[in-house]
Amino acid sequence: MKSFAGLTILLILAIPAYAEESVTIPLAEYNAIIKRLDAMQGQLTELDSLRKRVEELERHGGLPASRQPEEHQAQVTRDINTLYNSVDDLETKQAKNMLNFGGELRTRVDGYRAESYTSSNMNTFQELVQEGVEPHQAREQSTTYYESTTDNNNWTNRFRINMDAQISESLSFHGRLSMYKNWSDSDDGSSGDMLNDWNASHWPGSSNLWVDRAYVDWTPAGLPIPIALTVGRHPSSDGPPLEFKENRLRQSTYPGLIIDGEADGIVLTFGLEKLIGWKNTGLRFAYGKGYHSDDDSIIGTTFPFLDDSETGDSDMFAGFFESEIPGIKNSMMVLSYVRARDLPFRLGESANNLLDIPNQNVGDLDIWGAHFQTRDFLDSGLDFFLSYGGNRSRPNGNAPGAIFGLLSDDGLEPHSGYSLYGGLRYTLPYAPLNRPKLGFEYNHGSKYWFSMTMGTAELFNKLATRGDVYDVYYIQQVDKHLFFRLGYMHADYSHTRSGCYLTSPQPSNASLSNYYLLMDVRF
Amino acid sequence: MYWKPFICLCMLTCLLWATAAIAPAGEGGKLFIQKCGSCHQQGGKVKPVNPADKAEVVWQKYFKRDRHPVKLSTIGSDDELAHILEYLQQHAADSDFPEAAAIPRG
Numbered sequence: 001m002k003s004f005a006g007l008t009i010l011l012i013l014a015i016p017a018y019a020e021e022s023v024t025i026p027l028a029e030y031n032a033i034i035k036r037l038d039a040m041q042g043q044l045t046e047l048d049s050l051r052k053r054v055e056e057l058e059r060h061g062g063l064p065a066s067r068q069p070e071e072h073q074a075q076v077t078r079d080i081n082t083l084y085n086s087v088d089d090l091e092t093k094q095a096k097n098m099l100n101f102g103g104e105l106r107t108r109v110d111g112y113r114a115e116s117y118t119s120s121n122m123n124t125f126q127e128l129v130q131e132g133v134e135p136h137q138a139r140e141q142s143t144t145y146y147e148s149t150t151d152n153n154n155w156t157n158r159f160r161i162n163m164d165a166q167i168s169e170s171l172s173f174h175g176r177l178s179m180y181k182n183w184s185d186s187d188d189g190s191s192g193d194m195l196n197d198w199n200a201s202h203w204p205g206s207s208n209l210w211v212d213r214a215y216v217d218w219t220p221a222g223l224p225i226p227i228a229l230t231v232g233r234h235p236s237s238d239g240p241p242l243e244f245k246e247n248r249l250r251q252s253t254y255p256g257l258i259i260d261g262e263a264d265g266i267v268l269t270f271g272l273e274k275l276i277g278w279k280n281t282g283l284r285f286a287y288g289k290g291y292h293s294d295d296d297s298i299i300g301t302t303f304p305f306l307d308d309s310e311t312g313d314s315d316m317f318a319g320f321f322e323s324e325i326p327g328i329k330n331s332m333m334v335l336s337y338v339r340a341r342d343l344p345f346r347l348g349e350s351a352n353n354l355l356d357i358p359n360q361n362v363g364d365l366d367i368w369g370a371h372f373q374t375r376d377f378l379d380s381g382l383d384f385f386l387s388y389g390g391n392r393s394r395p396n397g398n399a400p401g402a403i404f405g406l407l408s409d410d411g412l413e414p415h416s417g418y419s420l421y422g423g424l425r426y427t428l429p430y431a432p433l434n435r436p437k438l439g440f441e442y443n444h445g446s447k448y449w450f451s452m453t454m455g456t457a458e459l460f461n462k463l464a465t466r467g468d469v470y471d472v473y474y475i476q477q478v479d480k481h482l483f484f485r486l487g488y489m490h491a492d493y494s495h496t497r498s499g500c501y502l503t504s505p506q507p508s509n510a511s512l513s514n515y516y517l518l519m520d521v522r523f
Numbered sequence: 524m525y526w527k528p529f530i531c532l533c534m535l536t537c538l539l540w541a542t543a544a545i546a547p548a549g550e551g552g553k554l555f556i557q558k559c560g561s562c563h564q565q566g567g568k569v570k571p572v573n574p575a576d577k578a579e580v581v582w583q584k585y586f587k588r589d590r591h592p593v594k595l596s597t598i599g600s601d602d603e604l605a606h607i608l609e610y611l612q613q614h615a616a617d618s619d620f621p622e623a624a625a626i627p628r629g
Contacts, residue, residue, distance in 0.1 A: 084590060088581045095578035095617035 024330070024376050026427075026435060032480055054080070098167065104160040108518035110459060111152040117510035118143045118496065122347075125401075126354035135402040136409070139503075155183040156459070160212065170220055174235065176213040212237070212262055226271035234288070236263040237455040240332060241373045241385035244425045245439055246457065247475050247483055247520070253284065254320065255371040257387045257421045257443075257463055258336045261455030263288050265316070280332070281323040290314035290452070291344045293359075310359040311344035331374035338367040340452070343501055345400045355401065363395040363406040365501060367451050376427075381435075384424035391450050392416045393501070407448050409504045417448030421463060423471070437475040444468050447495045447505050454499065460491075460512065464499030467508070468492045482521050489514045551610025552625065558599050558607065560626050571628045574614035575621035582611045 025033075057080060121142045128138035163175040186197040215232030230253075237260050239252030252260070253267065265288025272281040291314035296304035307313065318338040325331040342361035347353045373385035393414050395406040405411025423441030430436070445466045453463045462469050473487035491512045495505035555574075562568040577585065586595070586608060595604055614622035 081590070084588070088577055088585065091581045091584075092576075092578040092616050095580065 024379060026477075027431065028434060028477070028480055050083075098165040099173075100164050102162040102523060104158070104162065104520070104522045106156075106158040106518055106520045108156050108158070108516055110154040110156070110514060110516040111150070112154065113148065113150045113513045114146070115148040115511045116146075116508075117149075117493075117512075118145050118508070120144075123354065126357075129355055129401075139403055154459075157181055157183065167216070170218060172217050174213060174215055174217070175211070178210045178212040180210075225275065228267075228269040228271070230267040230269065232264070234263050234265055234267065237261055238457055240334065240371060241383075241387065241423065242457065244373075244375075244383050244385070244423070245441065245471075245473060245485075247437070247477070247485070248522075253286075254318075255334050255336055255369055255387060255389075256453070257371065257389045257419060258338060258367055258369045258451050258453075259318075260453040260463065263316075263452075265289065276323075278326055279324040282321075284318075284320040284322075286316070286318040286320070288316045288318075290316045290340050291342075293344070293346065308359075311346055311361050312342050314343055314361065315341045317341075325372065325374070328374055328377075330376055331372070333373075334369075334371040336367075336369040336371070338452070340365045340367065343406060345398070345404050345502060347400070357401045357404075360398050360400060361396070362398045362400070362404070362411055362502065363393060365391060365393050365406070365450065367391045369451075381427035381429060382424060383426075385422065387421040389419045389421070389449070389451055390416065391418070391448070393448070403504075404502045405504075407450065407501055407504070415448040417446045417450060417466075419443060419445040419449045419451070419463070434477040434479075436477065439471075439473045439475070441471040442469065443471075445498070450499070450501045458489075458514075460514070461499040462489065462491065465491050466493060466495040466498045466505055468494075481523050482519070485516075485518050485520070487516055551606035551608075551613075552622075554599065554603050555607050555610050556625060558603065562593075563626055565628060571626040573623050573625050573628075574611045574618075575616045575623040577611075577615060578617045579612045579615040582608065582615055 057076075120139065121144070124142035125135075125138050128141055129135055133141065158180040159178070161177045163173070163177075165173040167173055181197075184197045211233060213233050213235055215230055215234055218229045218231070220227065235252050236254055237252055238246055239254045239256040239260060240250055242252075242256040242260070243250050254260075265286055267284055267286040270283045272283055273279060275281075291311070293308045293311060294304060295301045295306050295308050298304070298308075316338060318336065320334055320336050322332060322334040325333050341364045343363060343365060344359070345357075345362050346359045347357050367389065368391075369387065369389040371385070371387040373383070373387075375383045377384065393407040393416075395408060395411045395414060397411050399405035399409065399411035403409045407415045407417075421441070421443040423439065425437055425439035427435050427437050443463055443465065445464065447466055449466055450464070453461055456462060456464075462471065469489060469491045471487065471489045473485055475483055475485050477483045489512075491514075493508045493510040493512075496508045496510075497503060497505050559572065563570065563572040565571055574582075585591070586604075598604070599607070612618070614620055614625075
């Protein structure tokens with residue numbers, strides 16, 4: 001399977017580059033745009049006619065008395081005033097209503113089959129260590145092996161409210177509120193009612209409202225090199241190439257293999273297109289927090305907002321260079337580098353921490369990547385991408401619990417990992433079915449592979465997999481607001497602890513199969 | 524700790540400067556109550572009006588189009604009218620400080 005994927009990508013890359021300047025969009029979108037333009041043209045004609053009449057009236061101070069009876073003239077004046085008042089009200093309302101809203105609803109049903117996998121029990125591990133068992137042996141003894149488990153009726157709802165505002169010429173805002181839950185998920189309630197998801201929004205409980213994104217872009221004018229400063233909770237999830245599978249436009253600044261999550265920070269972008277001459281060229285520098293914990297869990301503390309002074313903050317610094325690949329239209333390449341400093345180990349206090357294992361940071365991690373993708377290659381309807389990611393740990397010698405070092409047990413040895421992620425999507429040229437799309441993706445992660453992909457749109461962290469993942473899907477567009485996706489994913493794990501930077505990965509024969517159907521509505 | 528009164532004094536000075544900077548709007552506010560409020564009041568000749576009734580750009584268009592039923596030149600001088608317009612725009616519906624009750628509606 002790996003050879004097939006690699007050969008396909010090589011064949012595609014061997015096709016000569018193409019460099020004509022044009023834009024290609026699906027027919028349905030084109031027709032919708034033409035329809036909207038026609039409607040707007042009609043409105044503009046009407047508005048123009050009205051404006052001319054008003055201007056004529058303003059020039060003549062109303063209709064010439066010689067041409068109209070006095071009564072009729074008074075009526076026309078009243079009508080114009082009524083029109084003016086309505087326009088005033090509308091303009092005032094428009095000026096006040098800065099925020100535009102949109103929505104997304106996704107309902108998805110999943111089936112899973114997990115085989116030959118293991119699961120660890122942290123409490124058992126600690127109890128064994130307390131009894132005097134050596135930590136490595138305790139880890140083995142607290143691990144349970146499962147032959148196979150299936151879950152064929154797993155339904156979820158995801159609802160998002162998208163917001164944007166053009167605050168001024170140089171300032172814009174984007175935001176997203178989100179809900180994502182299992183149907184009737186009642187295992188996290190505290191109402192004392194087993195069916196507590198039935199009244200989650202009807203009973204007083206929590207003030208939680210999940211903010212997925214909330215950021216402003218400031219693009220000051222008049223600078224020799226255009227810059228944009230992005231501040232807030234960033235667009236850092238569902239990045240390239242995940243938009244192919246998500247059937248939408250690019251959603252994030254960062255490549256999905258490197259960062260896919262909800263991140264707070266500041267990004268400074270320099271627009272270098274004019275300087276270098278390559279289309280869409282930009283250089284970004286980002287600063288954010290990977291982790292922060294304060295003292296608000298300590299009862300009686302005077303200043304609960306102060307850092308808890310245990311693990312400390314995990315700071316993240318990153319740089320990205322991106323551009324269209326010269327000579328290939330609709331293409332993109334992104335080179336990434338991320339330094340995650342002082343990654344935390346935190347087990348918390350009291351009941352969860354029987355051994356009183358210290359909460360401390362375990363070291364730094366470098367993550368880097370190169371991403372290439374192109375859409376509608378040579379007008380063939382074929383989109384494809386290739387992404388590479390690498391990582392190297394810089395442990396600081398801390399190994400809480402004697403086995404929770406950075407990508408190691410002892411926290412002494414640095415380790416390197418990598419991941420390859422490639423895929424393609426083909427838009428079938430069959431208009432009666434609204435040009436459905438077929439996609440295939442493959443990714444392979446090595447033993448020590450780790451990147452910041454915790455915010456994946458899938459229920460399991462596919463791109464964190466240490467092993468191989470095969471992913472095939474079919475997208476059926478119904479209209480511009482509605483589509484269905486049918487898919488199958490299979491993961492073969494070579495090592496444990498995928499998506500976790502703590503402890504040493506152990507060999508694994510686990511596998512996970514996932515088939516699903518989802519309905520997605522955007523408006 | 525002796526620097527605290529100094530900081531307070533500096534902040535007070537800045538506040539006074541800021542107040543002085545927006546003094547024309549204060550003048551406009553007084554003129555608005557005096558000139559416009561004589562007719563635009565509860566139980567008056569016409570219904571009450573306030574800056575937050577319209578957006579900034581709408582006030583501008585309103586007077587540019589000469590839509591006020593009574594000739595403005597009979598209400599005040601050009602300077603006074605300019606102060607009133609400035610006040611209306613500074614406290615319009617889409618401003619940072621919309622004023623909706625300078626003339627009470629009852």
